[in-house]
Amino acid sequence: MKIIKNKSLKTFFEYSLKHKWLMLGVIILSTVTSLAAALPAWLSKYLIDDVFIAKNRKMMVLIIGAIGITTIIKVVSGYYANITSSYVTETIKKDIRVDVFKHLQYLPLSYFKKNKLGDLMSRLSGDTSILGQIGFIMFDMGKEAIAVLALTFRMFQVDYVLALISLVVLPLIISTVRKYTKKIRESGRVRQDTMGEVVAFIQESLSGISIIKAFNRSEVMIHKYKQLSQDEFEKSYRSRKISAKVSPINEVIATFMILLVALYGAYNIVTSKMSAGDLVSFLTAVGLMQQPLKRLIQKNNSLQEALPSADRVIEIMELALEQEYHGEVKTFSGKAETIEFKNVSFKYENKKEKALDDINLKVKRGEVIALIGQSGSGKTTMVNLIPRFYEIEEGTILVNNIDIRNYALKEYRNYIGIVPQETILFSGTVAENLRFGKENVTDEQVIEAAKMANAYDFIMEMEKGFDTEVGERGTLISGGQKQRLAIARALIQDPEIMILDEATSALDSESEKLVQEALEKLMKNRTTFVIAHRLSTIVDADKIVVMKQGKILEVGTHEELIKKDGAYKGLYTIQFGDKNNLKEKE
Ligand SMILES: Nc1ncnc2c1ncn2[C@@H]1O[C@H](COP(=O)(O)OP(=O)(O)OP(=O)(O)O)[C@@H](O)[C@H]1O
């Protein structure tokens, strides 16, 4: 009863309901297999009493025939039960894996900032496999349980006193199994979490391999990995040790039971209360029961080990998704005439201080808004609120005077393009990366965008041009080139609102110029928020927003803010030199 409450099993049952007819098939086939396997407990009585003792020839033929036929039935139905249950469990495993991936895709961004990638990966790959195994284990347990029940029935049929004597030990067996079940499950959970840590560590150290090499820290990493592995080893070994105890204990109990039965049985035969066939039949039943019972216990151990692992998968499924919209849903017209931050304050979950404090800003369509300010002043946080990466609790962001929380998220985000500080390329060709899942984009449009982004020439210089495979993280492409690819990608998407996180990394003046030109084209005909580090972007912006510690200090054009002689001018002088220098640039 306790088991059913487990969420993994519940999920497994829910998924298996989609295949109820196949499940029924598995149940029937397994029942047939188990009964066929239990049949010798009946046949043996007749074999002894009628064939060996009474020497009945007809019976001999019948029994030998029956043994042959049941063997065939057992083998055939066993085979089909096996492949059908494999089919069902593999299908369920696949379905769950796809659903978990789907769920992950729609989780709020904060979840991914909080959790290690490697741990998520180990949950999605390793732990879903184990979740699939639960299926096999359950089917097997069902099969063994039927055999055990049939044989128990046979024991009572032969002699209920004898059966009761042998079953006295059963509660003992059950109580040991129970006692260890909980322990096995707990240690399994600990082990699986440690495994997640190990995978996360591998993931981090491989993706950071160039830094590790540059800092010459390979040995430190190896040492850390050794420690983690040792920890994992200890937990695995502990968990194995606990489950290993169950079988020997039960075997001792079972042997004790056989001794009792043999004693009482022999006494009954000697006093002629029982035929030899009956006793053999009873002992056959007891004998036949040993294996299924043992397997039942072993399978239970494996199940208890697998459940925590499976729980780690289900936990993901239970996390709240991004809320599609709040209140009454509104359709986004596709044109953002105004974008307004109204008294917006924002705090990250795990932080005490506000990352944004009472932000007010109104922007008109087509404007370029340059955000500047010290590191940590809240620039990225502010632009991340526009696509609703994080939900705000204080204040509102309005687009066309409608709270953005009222727009259907998937639709609304279609109109927002982002060129992040660090470009992420996915495995696939250059063209695929530029299209990025947008299917109705023609080759001409891709080429056009690449040309506008000043990326065309270097793409054509690559071995296979637009069909060149990009390595996992675009290893063969330089920083400036990646940026231009990101710009081309955004141009293809043609978003209404553009968010640009300018890379701080200094490019050589040639690529700098190419990137700058590309950016200028990208900013045309849309509203652009740019976290700016380049002088030209800042000077040309329609609004410069100066931020400090989550607050907006000043807003205005370059001329206005220089005239004002406030924070902007200070920053400007520090960053781009003195006034004379400035005049030259202008
Ligand atoms: N995911 C996060 N979780 C918790 N705190 C965060 C998170 N991201 C940023 N912060 C904090 O919020 C504040 C503002 O950070 P933000 O990234 O917006 O600054 P920024 O102006 O973009 O800085 P930079 O110029 O260095 O990119 C900082 O104090 C930062 O530590």
Ligand SMILES: [Mg+2]
């Ligand atoms: Mg930032």
